[in-house]
Amino acid sequence: MHDMSAHTVQHHAPTSFIRKHVFSLDHKVIGKQYYGLALVAVMAGMFLSWLMRIHLGWTNYAIPGLHILSANGAPGNVMTPEYYLQLMTMHATIMVFFVLTTAPFTAFGNYFLPIQVGAEDMPFPHFNMMSFWVTFVGFLVLMSSFFVGEGPTLGGWTQYAPLSAVGSVGGPGEGLGVVLWAASIGIFCIGQLLGSLNFITTTLDMRTRGMSMWRLPLSAWSWFITSVMGLTAFAVLMPACILLILDHVAGTSFFVPGNLVINDQLQPHSGGSTLLWQHLFWFFGHPEVYIAIIPGMGIVSHILITNMRKPLLSHRVMVYSMGALAALSYMVYGHHMFVSGMNPVSSLAFSFPTLVITIPSTIVVLMWLGSLYGAKLRINTASLFALGFISMFISGGVSGFFLAQPSVDIMLHATYFVVGHFHMVMGVAAMFGIFGGTYFWFPKMFGRMMNETLGKLHFWLTFVGAYCIFMPFHYLGLAGNVRRYQAFVADYLQPLIPVHRFITVAALLTGAAQLIFLYNLIHSRFWGKPATDNPWEATSLEWSTPTTPPPHNNFGDKVPVVYHDPYQYGVQSSVGDYVMQASPEKVKTAHDEA
Amino acid sequence: MATTVHEPPRTETPRDPRLTNSSGNAGRNLVPAEGNLRAVRDYSPPPASTGIWVVLASITMTFAALTSALIVRQGSALDWHHLVLPRILYLNTIVLLASSIALELARRRVGAFMTGRRDRVDYPSRWLYITLFLGLFFVAGQYVAWLQLRAQGLFLATNPNSSFFYVLTALHAVHVSGGLGGLVRVISRLHRSVLRKSTLDATSHYWHFMGALWVYLLLLLWIKI
Numbered sequence: 001m002h003d004m005s006a007h008t009v010q011h012h013a014p015t016s017f018i019r020k021h022v023f024s025l026d027h028k029v030i031g032k033q034y035y036g037l038a039l040v041a042v043m044a045g046m047f048l049s050w051l052m053r054i055h056l057g058w059t060n061y062a063i064p065g066l067h068i069l070s071a072n073g074a075p076g077n078v079m080t081p082e083y084y085l086q087l088m089t090m091h092a093t094i095m096v097f098f099v100l101t102t103a104p105f106t107a108f109g110n111y112f113l114p115i116q117v118g119a120e121d122m123p124f125p126h127f128n129m130m131s132f133w134v135t136f137v138g139f140l141v142l143m144s145s146f147f148v149g150e151g152p153t154l155g156g157w158t159q160y161a162p163l164s165a166v167g168s169v170g171g172p173g174e175g176l177g178v179v180l181w182a183a184s185i186g187i188f189c190i191g192q193l194l195g196s197l198n199f200i201t202t203t204l205d206m207r208t209r210g211m212s213m214w215r216l217p218l219s220a221w222s223w224f225i226t227s228v229m230g231l232t233a234f235a236v237l238m239p240a241c242i243l244l245i246l247d248h249v250a251g252t253s254f255f256v257p258g259n260l261v262i263n264d265q266l267q268p269h270s271g272g273s274t275l276l277w278q279h280l281f282w283f284f285g286h287p288e289v290y291i292a293i294i295p296g297m298g299i300v301s302h303i304l305i306t307n308m309r310k311p312l313l314s315h316r317v318m319v320y321s322m323g324a325l326a327a328l329s330y331m332v333y334g335h336h337m338f339v340s341g342m343n344p345v346s347s348l349a350f351s352f353p354t355l356v357i358t359i360p361s362t363i364v365v366l367m368w369l370g371s372l373y374g375a376k377l378r379i380n381t382a383s384l385f386a387l388g389f390i391s392m393f394i395s396g397g398v399s400g401f402f403l404a405q406p407s408v409d410i411m412l413h414a415t416y417f418v419v420g421h422f423h424m425v426m427g428v429a430a431m432f433g434i435f436g437g438t439y440f441w442f443p444k445m446f447g448r449m450m451n452e453t454l455g456k457l458h459f460w461l462t463f464v465g466a467y468c469i470f471m472p473f474h475y476l477g478l479a480g481n482v483r484r485y486q487a488f489v490a491d492y493l494q495p496l497i498p499v500h501r502f503i504t505v506a507a508l509l510t511g512a513a514q515l516i517f518l519y520n521l522i523h524s525r526f527w528g529k530p531a532t533d534n535p536w537e538a539t540s541l542e543w544s545t546p547t548t549p550p551p552h553n554n555f556g557d558k559v560p561v562v563y564h565d566p567y568q569y570g571v572q573s574s575v576g577d578y579v580m581q582a583s584p585e586k587v588k589t590a591h592d593e594a
Numbered sequence: 595m596a597t598t599v600h601e602p603p604r605t606e607t608p609r610d611p612r613l614t615n616s617s618g619n620a621g622r623n624l625v626p627a628e629g630n631l632r633a634v635r636d637y638s639p640p641p642a643s644t645g646i647w648v649v650l651a652s653i654t655m656t657f658a659a660l661t662s663a664l665i666v667r668q669g670s671a672l673d674w675h676h677l678v679l680p681r682i683l684y685l686n687t688i689v690l691l692a693s694s695i696a697l698e699l700a701r702r703r704v705g706a707f708m709t710g711r712r713d714r715v716d717y718p719s720r721w722l723y724i725t726l727f728l729g730l731f732f733v734a735g736q737y738v739a740w741l742q743l744r745a746q747g748l749f750l751a752t753n754p755n756s757s758f759f760y761v762l763t764a765l766h767a768v769h770v771s772g773g774l775g776g777l778v779r780v781i782s783r784l785h786r787s788v789l790r791k792s793t794l795d796a797t798s799h800y801w802h803f804m805g806a807l808w809v810y811l812l813l814l815l816w817i818k819i
Contacts, residue, residue: 124641205639231651235659236652239663239765242765251751254663257670258671271670273671312653486776
């Protein structure tokens with residue numbers, strides 16, 4: 001008997017510790033591993049931002065013990081200008097890749113996408129396991145640059161050429177540091193490609209009976225759209241990293257132009273294109289912004305709908321808007337390069353879609369606000385963070401309208417205005433999505449509730465703190481405060497130093513408030529109140545699992561069948577005002593009753 | 595609020611092997627057409643069939659990025675010198691295309707073997723071995739091409755054109771080696787009679803794509819603008 005299709009690759013629950021918790025094939029364990037990695041990374045990234053902020057507020061202040069981190073970078077515990085740039089580069093790289101991409105997309109997506117579509121796992125579990133461990137190795141390679149040679153690279157997370165490609169003559173960390181950076185990101189790309197492969201095939205092929213595409217919850221839609229973006233964007237960044245490494249180790253001239261003299265030394269390169277790197281990088285870089293934020297949009301929609309007890313005004317328009325954001329994100333990348341010396345006609349060509357992309361963004365926001373109007377929102381930590389996400393997205397997004405225009409951007413580009421813009425719209429908003437997702441799904445992931453009082457305290461401190469940190473950035477930018485400077489010695493910058501000090505204090509306090517979250521996370525994990533299977537009275541399939549946390553194959557022996565659209569709230573049923581997707585119960589509406 | 599209610603589906607659907615996806619759950623990936631459960635499509639592809647197109651899309655993006663890099667780099671300075679491509683590349687091209695034909699012949703024979711019309715495993719596996727051999731020959735041939743360029747004094751860093759030549763051919767060879775791994779897997783599964791059609795199809799799509807990609811790269815490296 002040679003049947004070519006009926007063989008199974010079902011994997012059984014592992015028994016050994018290594019296969020259960022370390023090299024696990026279970027998407028839920030891999031999701032938690034990604035979450036753990038993001039947690040370690042965000043603490044490292046935030047620690048670096050503290051060091052930078054202290055230095056910006058009090059430039060000559062000796063930070064006790066800093067020389068332990070780098071004897072050369074902080075002689076006498078005072079940061080050198082170069083070391084400030086090294087910390088800035090690492091802060092951004094860690095946050096963008098290993099936190100904002102890892103947590104909302106690969107961590108929550110890994111854990112919940114298969115469950116939300118009604119599958120027992122991703123279709124390629126070995127690739128999934130590789131995806132995490134490859135990403136982990138990428139993180140180790142990046143962090144190793146702190147401890148080798150002259151430390152990590154100082155070229156910024158965008159690694160603009162020629163600085164990034166000339167080698168150690170460019171400054172501390174521009175030799176081995178850049179090679180390690182590029183290797184780390186190249187490795188990270190491979191991990192993300194493997195992840196995207198699984199996410200796309202899970203969504204397309206693993207849906208359970210009755211789960212049509214339009215019945216996917218918005219969170220599942222957001223992970224699917226993000227994975228399509230990841231597939232195309234990371235596939236471009238990876239070869240760019242290879243070319244950058246070759247410029248270092250093989251003496252090629254992809255990105256270094258000829259006749260370049262640095263520190264009175266003629267560089268042994270000819271003819272490379274500095275703009276080429278920017279094009280390759282930003283073709284990835286702008287979709288990356290949406291890779292970070294679209295999962296947040298999906299998660300926030302999912303949380304809000306559950307707590308509003310009614311669906312969004314239009315499920316489909318929300319999906320189309322997220323899709324439009326993803327598609328347009330490839331056409332706008334040049335707006336990062338308005339001041340690069342690119343042809344002004346190109347600037348115009350990139351400016352137009354940049355203004356167009358504000359349309360789906362606005363629709364998304366209006367969809368949330370319009371749906372919230374008149375809703376009796378259940379206030380809990382998750383819904384507060386969802387509201388916080390919307391607030392941050394609007395506040396940070398409005399400044400995007402200004403920056404989309406080349407003539408305005410030329411003035412604001414190199415200032416703190418841009419730093420404020422992207423921190424709010426992409427950084428803090430995405431973080432709020434991660435926090436919201438954590439408070440919302442923690443009961444399902446760990447079988448225990450998080451402490452709501454501590455959660456709300458965490459929210460308010462973080463929300464107020466984030467505004468205190470990032471709103472003044474806009475003011476600083478409008479006042480002409482240049483970004484990436486490690487000290488503000490020019491006369492016109494002197495009056496702005498008190499603002500920087502205020503931001504530093506706010507950053508330290510807001511950072512300290514995250515310890516409440518950390519305590520809540522760890523304490524609730526072990527001693528939290530036991531959670532029921534469906535504590536939020538939600539409808540999607542992750543709340544239909546037979547146990548909490550779900551069993552190895554997610555649904556036990558009973559394969560779920562989907563009977564309803566994802567968000568059946570505000571109806572009358574035997575369980576309350578909602579009907580779960582997997583419930584065969586017929587929905588009665590107020591109209592039926594009448 | 596209003597909702598669409600459908601009749602519960604018939605859950606006692608007979609287990610048709612075609613409905614079993616790779617995780618072994620009959621009917622798990624049935625998708626109702628137009629959201630109507632009563633009009634369920636009776637078949638959706640196993641993930642490997644979709645996955646291979648996802649993989650190919652990603653590889654396409656990688657080489658598209660390198661193509662645009664090549665074009666930009668070529669126009670950015672006057673230091674671009676055209677290489678005379680080693681002649682062995684043309685032989686390698688024929689070998690790789692021949693391997694695709696061999697794989698197609700193998701695929702048909704696998705079908706005959708798996709459905710029981712032929713009962714000797716070497717009937718299909720012979721052509722798979724030929725494909726594998728031709729693939730190895732191609733990779734070895736690419737290596738010879740590098741040696742020939744080296745002998746001419748053209749190294750990775752000699753000239754932007756030689757840089758791109760080595761990068762593109764090496765990256766392609768790495769991908770072809772991945773395809774060779776896939777072929778070994780197909781042969782091994784065939785001998786154990788556990789080969790799935792989707793695995794064979796995915797491997798052959800990948801292999802043919804490598805052939806087409808090579809022809810494209812050859813033209814890209816050959817054209818003198």
